[in-house]
Amino acid sequence: DAKTTQPPSMDCAEGRAANLPCNHSTISGNEYVYWYRQIHSQGPQYIIHGLKNNETNEMASLIITEDRKSSTLILPHATLRDTAVYYCIVRLKAAGNKLTFGGGTRVLVKP
Amino acid sequence: GAGVSQSPRYKVAKRGQDVALRCDPISGHVSLFWYQQALGQGPEFLTYFQNEAQLDKSGLPSDRFFAERPEGSVSTLKIQRTQQEDSAVYLCASSLAGGAVSYEQYFGPGTRLTVT
Numbered sequence: 001d002a003k004t005t006q007p008p009s010m011d012c013a014e015g016r017a018a019n020l021p022c023n024h025s026t027i028s029g030n031e032y033v034y035w036y037r038q039i040h041s042q043g044p045q046y047i048i049h050g051l052k053n054n055e056t057n058e059m060a061s062l063i064i065t066e067d068r069k070s071s072t073l074i075l076p077h078a079t080l081r082d083t084a085v086y087y088c089i090v091r092l093k094a095a096g097n098k099l100t101f102g103g104g105t106r107v108l109v110k111p
Numbered sequence: 112g113a114g115v116s117q118s119p120r121y122k123v124a125k126r127g128q129d130v131a132l133r134c135d136p137i138s139g140h141v142s143l144f145w146y147q148q149a150l151g152q153g154p155e156f157l158t159y160f161q162n163e164a165q166l167d168k169s170g171l172p173s174d175r176f177f178a179e180r181p182e183g184s185v186s187t188l189k190i191q192r193t194q195q196e197d198s199a200v201y202l203c204a205s206s207l208a209g210g211a212v213s214y215e216q217y218f219g220p221g222t223r224l225t226v227t
Contacts, residue, residue: 034215043115043202043218044154087153096142096166096208099216101153 004088009106018075020105022088025069032093033064035073037084038104044087047073078109113137115219117203123225124193132188132222136205143186144216145178146202154202160186161208193226200224 005023012018024033034049048055048062050071055062061074075082085104091097116135124130136143142161146154147170157176159167162183171178175193180186190197200223204216 041220043204043220044216045218046215049215085153096159096161098144098156098159098167098170099146099154099204100156104153 004090004102006086006088006102006105008103009108011108011110012075012078014080014109014111015077018078018082018107018109020073020075020086020088020107021070022073023070024088024090027068027090030092031090033062033068033071034089034091034099035060035062035086036089036099036101037082037086039081039084044099044101047086049093078107080109080111083107083109115203115205115217117201117219117222119222120220121223121225123227126194126226128193129189129191130193130224132190132201132224134186134188134203134205134219136184136186136203137207137217138184140205140207140217141183142206142208142216143180144204144206145186145188146204147172148200148202148221150199157188157201190224193224195226198224198226 035047036044038044050062064071085106087101087104118133144159145157148154156170158178160180175191177189200221202221204218206216207214
């Protein structure tokens, strides 16, 4: 699986959009970009994934650049409950394909 | 509906003891994964089951670690002769996957193992 690079931490204000960047310059054509988050003392939680088109669900939006070398996870209206470590993971969409977690971005939402 | 559950949530073991950690995946989920998460680190893959078959155990750190899923549902991760470096949170995840199709993984809350 391709390696990802994320900033180690970032703060954002409650009610504002949080934009979380991820670089994955060695991504291959059939690898997907996945985002998970881990709230303190809980297991990781799936957020969203995409291949090359932008994706949106009830939790977040995922913007993938045209060359697919980077992406941004957008939390449109951050709340205090969004404080967590966010992991960007690149992987093949195949059965049994494990998740390879990097260091993630520790996001602190402040009131 | 019910999510992935793990028991116990916390386990303290003396060095040298054997421990068994249980995972109840979401009903009907074919795939089951175990991960180990050291303090301050991201989870690391240990092993993967598709139904009762253990298809990947490349992440198990030593032969003291053993996992099983005999009936293709509940899984147990066993650690023999625990050592202090085994202290970590052990996470279980399941997904509705079969063949070449993969779905997102749903994680349990983890079991925090402390070896003293």
